[in-house]
Amino acid sequence: MSSSPVAAFAPLRHSAFRALWIANLASNTGLWIQNTGAGWMMTSLAPSPVMVSLVQAAAMLPVFLFALPGGALADVLDRRATLIAAQVWIAAAGLLLAVLAALGLLGAWGLLVLTFAIGMGTAVIFPASAAATPELVLHDDLVQAVALNGVGFNLARALGPALGGFVMAAAGLTAAFALNAVGFLALLWALITWRRPAQRRSHLPPARLPSAVRAGLRFAIAVPAMRAAILRACAFFFFASAVWALMPLVIREGLGLDPAAFGLMLGVAGFGAVAAGTVLPMIRDRLSQGRLVFFAALLAYAAMALLGLSRHWAPAAVAVLIFGAAWLAAGSALGAAAQMTAPAWVRARALGVYHLAFFGALAVGSLLWGWVGTKMGVPTALALCAGSGAVAAVAVRPWRLVNFAQDMAQRVKARWDRAAATMPTPEAPASALKELLHNNSGRV
Known part of the structure; x- marks a missing residue:
């Protein structure tokens, strides 16, 4: 596959992946409409930085609490049925x-x-959906499929907040929350119509949930590449959470803008992420996954500092544009490293551990930086977070992100090459067999 902007969308040629990708786009657009409405509504109900940041914490904390059990359920039970049940739960909560x-x-x-x-449902959706991605595309398209899922999520981030801001301005918060429920129903229908490939039946006894959870934890702890992905995800998302947690107050109090502008500003961040996703294949040709995460993190923290210093919408828009691009680049590289490290039998559980760390860092970071914003002011909190985040990015850089599957393949190839080099040269065949034993007959 050539490394070009066109290659970024190659996984869409698989019909099952394409259908679920489009449905996820609709669902995530509704989710961002709901998040935009909830964040803005809280600025009226309880406008303190802590309460506003609690909106994001309430969305992320359930994933921290339930991602690992949800991943275990997706490994023990049928993943399609698990996804459908979680989506019904989310749609019901959205309608309420x-x-x-x-x-x-x-x-x-x-x-x-x-x-x-709603976050409880997403705690099951995220690891189960990520574990199902290898069933939807060829192995060569898997890395870019993970990145393309990130592009879709951030395209929804570009569309959802902008649409949510206009819907709130035109029809009120109720209409924004209703659109969210409709988006979830679209994904539910796509999951119902998805015909998952038949899975080979195992002769082993069915796994129980507690033992399945323990196996997932043991795998995540034992594999160095998974440990590195989890550690570096915590280091990045803990500090990057400050932007999403404090942006409603930056827009409303720091810049004095309205809900439509808040939605547009989040849309700018989503546009930056989509733009980054289209050039990621070319970037990956030049940078390893670890270096990509490191430089993307530094770029995100520089954008965070600029956002904290901005007193006009123009530099603030530039800051969120850069931050959105850096967020997608770092997040997709970390997610691909975690996803390609885990084998199929434990993939959903391993990704559950990864998402537990990912969203736990987001939830704890949102609470901490909201508290710092209350005590020291939002601009100071963003500047302090940017500086400490850059230090953390340097500190965790020695933990290398290694593609476990590729590493094992290289080891097997090296062993085979060594064995082939030591093979004895066969004697020349007897003259009566020369017509049968020739260069095209192969080795025995």
């Missing part, structure tokens, strides 16, 4: 959120509880 908002019964803590409930 819209109904309560329409009746005027939604307070600050009710908003957080329902956001948490």
Whole structure:
């Protein structure tokens, strides 16, 4: 596959991947509409930095708590059925959120509880969906399929907040929450119509959930490449969470803008991520996964510092554009490293551990930087986070991101080459067999 912008979209030639990718785009667009509405609504219900940052924490904390059990369920049970059940739960919580908002019964803590409930569903969706990706594309397309999933998520981030801001301005928060529920129903229909390839039946007894969870933890701890991906994900997302947690206050109080501008600003971040996704194949030809994550992290922290210093929408837009591109580059490289390290039998559980660390870092980081913003001010919090994040990026750089599957393939090839070099040269065949034993007959 050539490394060009066109190659970035090569996985879409697989019909099953394409259908679910489009449905995920609709669902994630609705999710970002809901996140935009929830974040903005909290600035009216309880406008302190801590309460506003709790909106993101409520969305991310369930993944920290339930990603590993959810991944174990996706390995033990049928992944398609697990995804459908989780999507039904999310759609029901989204409909309840819209109904309560329409009746005027939604307070600050009710908003957080329902956001948490939606996050419980995503805790199962993320590892199960990631583990199903290798079933949808060829192995050669897997790395870019992971990146393309990130592009779709960030394209939704570009469309959802902008659409959510305009919907809130035109029709109110209830309409924004209702659109979120419709997006979840679109993905539910795509999952119902997906015909998963028949899986080979195992003769082993069915695994129990506690033992399956323990096996996933043991794998994540034992494999160096997985440990490195988890550690570096924690180091990046813990500090990067400050931008998403504090951006509503940056837009409303620092820049004095309205909900539509908030949605557009998040859309700019999503556009930066989409642009980065199209050039990632060319970047990967020049940088290893570890170097890509390192430089993307430094770029993200520089953009964070610029956002904290901005007092006009123009430099702030440049900052979020750069941050969105760096977020996608680092996140897709880390996700691909984790996904390609895990074999099929434990993939959902291993990715559950990865998502546990990923979203746990986001949730804890959101709370911490929201508290720092309350004590020291939002600009100071962003500047402090950018500086400490750069130090952390340097500190974790020695933990190398290695593609375990490729590493094993290289070891096997090296062993075969050594064995082939020591093979004895066969004697010349008897004259009566020369017609049968020739150069095209191969070795025995």
